[in-house]
Amino acid sequence: MGENIGDAENRTPGFQTWLTSSLEAVDEIELLAADFLRQEHVQVNVFDFRLIIREALLNAVMHGNHLRADKHVDFRIKIDPEAVYIRIIDEGRGFDWNSALNGDPDSMGQSGRGLVIMKEYAQQIIYNQKGNDITLKINRGRRS
Amino acid sequence: MIMEKEETMERVILCPDFDIVASRVGEIRDAVLNVAGRSRRVVLDLSRTSIIDSMGIGVIVACLKTLKQQGGDLVIENAKQDIIKLFKLLKLDFIIGPVGKG
Numbered sequence: 001m002g003e004n005i006g007d008a009e010n011r012t013p014g015f016q017t018w019l020t021s022s023l024e025a026v027d028e029i030e031l032l033a034a035d036f037l038r039q040e041h042v043q044v045n046v047f048d049f050r051l052i053i054r055e056a057l058l059n060a061v062m063h064g065n066h067l068r069a070d071k072h073v074d075f076r077i078k079i080d081p082e083a084v085y086i087r088i089i090d091e092g093r094g095f096d097w098n099s100a101l102n103g104d105p106d107s108m109g110q111s112g113r114g115l116v117i118m119k120e121y122a123q124q125i126i127y128n129q130k131g132n133d134i135t136l137k138i139n140r141g142r143r144s
Numbered sequence: 145m146i147m148e149k150e151e152t153m154e155r156v157i158l159c160p161d162f163d164i165v166a167s168r169v170g171e172i173r174d175a176v177l178n179v180a181g182r183s184r185r186v187v188l189d190l191s192r193t194s195i196i197d198s199m200g201i202g203v204i205v206a207c208l209k210t211l212k213q214q215g216g217d218l219v220i221e222n223a224k225q226d227i228i229k230l231f232k233l234l235k236l237d238f239i240i241g242p243v244g245k246g
Contacts, residue, residue, distance in 0.1 A: 023167040047195060047226040054197045058166055107235040108205055113198035120233055 013040050014078040019057070021065035021073060021090075026057040029075055033086075042079055043141055048121045049084070052136055055114040056088045064090030064132055079140075083123065086136045094131030101125070146175045149189065156183040157221075161192045164200035172200070176207040176218065184216055187241065191222035201234065208239060 015036045019025035030053050037044060057073065065071035074089040101119060105112030118125060124137035149157040156179045162168055176186050188204070190196075196204075208218040219241035223231070231237045 023165075027165065027167050050195055051197065051230070054165060054195075058197065058199060062166075108209070111198075111202065113201055113234055116234065117198060117230070 012078060012080045014076065016074070016076045018072045018074050019061070020069065021061040021067050021071050022069075023058075023061070023067075025073075026054060026061060029057060030054055033075075033077060036077060037079075037084065040079060042084060044084060044138055049138055052118055052121050052138060053086060055117050056086060056134055056136060059114050059134075060088050060090035060092075060132075063095065064092030066092070081140075083140055084138045086138065087134070088136075089133045092132050094128075097127045097131040097134075146171060148179070151179070151183060153183060155185040155187050157187040157189050159189040159192060164190075164193055164196040164204070166197060166199035169199050169203040173203050173207060177210065180211055180214060180216060186211060186216065186218045188218065188220045189222050190220055190224070190227060193227070194224065196227055196230065201231075201236065204239065205236065 015033075017029065017032065019029050030050055033053055034046070034050065037049070057075070060073045061067060065073065071091040073091075074087075076087040078085045078087070097115075100112075100115050103112070103115075105116060118136065122136040123139045126135040126137075127133065145161050147159045147161065149159050151157075158175055158179065160168075160172065160175075164172055172188075176188075179186060186207070204218070204220070211218050218239065220231075220239050221241045223240060228237065228240055231240055
């Protein structure tokens with residue numbers, strides 16, 4: 001299912017795959033991504049890495065694709081000497097990510113925690129204008 | 145699987161042997177609500193849980209609200225430091241009980 005998207009010129013390894021819009025697929029991709037980092041001997045904080053991937057994928061499959069079986073999510077990892085970059089693209093309408101990222105969700109509310117978590121645990125978040133394509137930067141070298 | 149480790153009138157301890165993530169939240173909700181009327185406090189022992197995502201936290205908050213409405217309570221015990229840090233970030237560390245708070 002996956003394919004290599006490494007940058008031959010810069011010798012940066014990478015990995016690309018896609019998933020169906022289901023919660024079980026989120027679990028599978030999280031494991032696949034962790035395996036890929038192990039194979040490439042990339043050291044990151046495992047808890048942080050797993051959490052960031054989970055939150056970004058949950059946003060994509062639930063809020064972007066609304067768990068629709070006919071919609072898919074594109075998932076890519078790219079590694080450079082400094083960081084791991086996760087890119088996730090869904091088929092949804094996008095959202096006002098700028099307002100959402102600067103909001104302050106109710107701690108006892110039912111939702112709104114995913115973005116707070118990504119903002120705290122990732123070193124950088126880049127959305128496209130529409131809000132259906134996110135890139136997260138996770139610094140290397142923090143083991144757990 | 146979710147093990148029931150102890151049950152008294154005062155508290156019942158539930159110990160899931162899996163991560164509390166979106167695909168498993170139904171199991172947590174069902175287990176907590178199933179024991180809710182039997183003891184005043186439900187303790188979630190997270191000694192065998194390595195990660196919780198936002199959906200997992202959402203279901204714990206929802207269960208806590210339900211138990212409070214019924215005069216009960218829910219606390220988390222034996223959570224790993226990464227999970228405690230996450231609850232603190234989300235201003236939910238009041239759910240963490242004294243056991244294993246670190």
